[in-house]
Amino acid sequence: MKKLIKDIDLIATFNEKLEEIRNGWILINENIIEDLGSDKPPKIGEGEIISGKGMLILPGFINTHHHFYQSLFRSVKEVQNAKLFDWLVFLYEKWKDIDEEAIYISSVVAILELMKSGVTTTTDHLYLFPKNRPLLFDSEVNGARLTRVRFYGTRGSMSLSRKNGGLPPDSVVQKEEEILRDYERVVKKYNNPEPFSMLRVALAPCSPFSVTESLMKETLKFAEKYDLLLHTHLAETKDEDDFCLSKVGLRPVDYMEKLGWLNSRVWFVHLVHVNDSDIKKLSDFNVGMAHCPTSNMRLGSGISPVVKMKSTGIRIGLGVDGSSSNDTGNFLQEIRNAMLLQRVANGAESITPRDVLSMGTTGGAKVLKLEKEIGSIEKGKAADIIGFNMERLEFAGALSDPVAALVLCDAKSVDISIINGDVVIENGKFKYVDELEFIRRQNKISKKLLS
Numbered sequence: 001m002k003k004l005i006k007d008i009d010l011i012a013t014f015n016e017k018l019e020e021i022r023n024g025w026i027l028i029n030e031n032i033i034e035d036l037g038s039d040k041p042p043k044i045g046e047g048e049i050i051s052g053k054g055m056l057i058l059p060g061f062i063n064t065h066h067h068f069y070q071s072l073f074r075s076v077k078e079v080q081n082a083k084l085f086d087w088l089v090f091l092y093e094k095w096k097d098i099d100e101e102a103i104y105i106s107s108v109v110a111i112l113e114l115m116k117s118g119v120t121t122t123t124d125h126l127y128l129f130p131k132n133r134p135l136l137f138d139s140e141v142n143g144a145r146l147t148r149v150r151f152y153g154t155r156g157s158m159s160l161s162r163k164n165g166g167l168p169p170d171s172v173v174q175k176e177e178e179i180l181r182d183y184e185r186v187v188k189k190y191n192n193p194e195p196f197s198m199l200r201v202a203l204a205p206c207s208p209f210s211v212t213e214s215l216m217k218e219t220l221k222f223a224e225k226y227d228l229l230l231h232t233h234l235a236e237t238k239d240e241d242d243f244c245l246s247k248v249g250l251r252p253v254d255y256m257e258k259l260g261w262l263n264s265r266v267w268f269v270h271l272v273h274v275n276d277s278d279i280k281k282l283s284d285f286n287v288g289m290a291h292c293p294t295s296n297m298r299l300g301s302g303i304s305p306v307v308k309m310k311s312t313g314i315r316i317g318l319g320v321d322g323s324s325s326n327d328t329g330n331f332l333q334e335i336r337n338a339m340l341l342q343r344v345a346n347g348a349e350s351i352t353p354r355d356v357l358s359m360g361t362t363g364g365a366k367v368l369k370l371e372k373e374i375g376s377i378e379k380g381k382a383a384d385i386i387g388f389n390m391e392r393l394e395f396a397g398a399l400s401d402p403v404a405a406l407v408l409c410d411a412k413s414v415d416i417s418i419i420n421g422d423v424v425i426e427n428g429k430f431k432y433v434d435e436l437e438f439i440r441r442q443n444k445i446s447k448k449l450l451s
């Protein structure tokens with residue numbers, strides 16, 4: 001079926017020329033954008049007409065890093081003021097009791113929160129597989145399917161426990177054979193690499209301080225065999241620098257180079273503590289990056305040199321990171337914080353509202369190597385489209401530049417969201433999911449896990 005969004009005040013296409021179309025329309029055929037233009041729209045006969053009056057329309061946002069399950073552990077009193085390693089050591093003990101239902105519910109909650117703030121494609125880094133819980137990845141996929149988000153799951157892993165010199169306790173660490181077997185299972189069962197796929201799978205060992213060297217190498221081999229992307233945390237804190245230097249005698253980026261993990265399949269998250277030589281390597285090897293400014297600020301990890309990295313051509317997307325270190329999954333806040341934090345480090349002229357919106361759209365698409373399918377409003381791309389009613393208190397007086405207002409003012413949530421041609425949020429409300437039911441179930445599970 002066709003859908004026509006017409007009388008749109010402004011379309012910010014985020015195509016290569018960053019074209020913005022006043023008084024526009026967008027024609028959707030099934031799940032694809034068939035055409036767009038300004039003034040007189042085409043006639044569509046039987047199809048659905050959607051009014052874009054008073055609206056700013058953009059491509060849906062792409063979230064490149066998250067840990068959905070952590071939305072059960074937000075604002076936990078004991079670690080509200082902790083830095084990363086202390087925060088992890090405390091939370092591992094709570095995370096070890098997580099089960100299938102907890103993963104399912106928290107995934108739905110985390111995704112709904114992302115969708116409200118404009119996300120239409122999200123990744124998730126699920127690295128937590130406590131003993132006798134082999135099907136957690138499956139629960140997450142079920143949660144994502146319910147929400148109808150475009151999902152790029154990553155099968156994470158931890159294999160280096162405290163007794164072997166790592167950070168996590170035995171209770172949340174798996175054997176390498178077990179992990180490799182499950183890579184094979186989930187990739188065969190869930191990864192759909194076809195164009196416009198709604199479900200893909202990447203592999204994501206957790207971090208240098210929770211994964212063995214041999215698992216990193218085996219994971220790389222597996223990814224090459226099945227043509228998959230790779231993801232991991234890297235260079236997040238000074239503690240991680242010290243850990244890598246003392247355990248392997250190399251700083252994090254050099255350690256990745258030694259493992260063969262500097263290549264275009266890989267996107268790292270954080271890259272806060274990187275020097276000029278690291279940046280050159282990351283750029284030369286064409287790796288991607290997920291930047292999570294709110295998490296970096298919340299944990300006091302530092303300021304990633306994003307402006308400098310961007311100038312070398314490194315592919316950069318944004319990510320909200322896990323909800324216990326953010327503690328929100330509000331992607332609009334992430335976009336705004338990305339701009340503000342870089343300005344603290346580099347000055348007001350260093351980065352613009354459109355720069356950070358690009359990171360949240362085309363930037364994320366390039367990181368996931370999906371730039372031919374998503375990230376901009378163009379003919380032939382997926383119909384992943386969001387809209388904001390600009391006649392709101394938070395935008396009053398800001399309409400000389402609505403696109404910038406989305407970043408500079410207090411944008412709250414989308415009024416419409418279309419994913420893969422399907423209207424999933426209408427008048428600010430979810431069409432298919434009872435939000436309140438999931439909030440209540442989440443609070444119940446959260447209370448149990450924290451007690």
Ligand SMILES: [Zn+2]
Nearest residue numbers: 067233321322
């Ligand atoms: Zn993370």
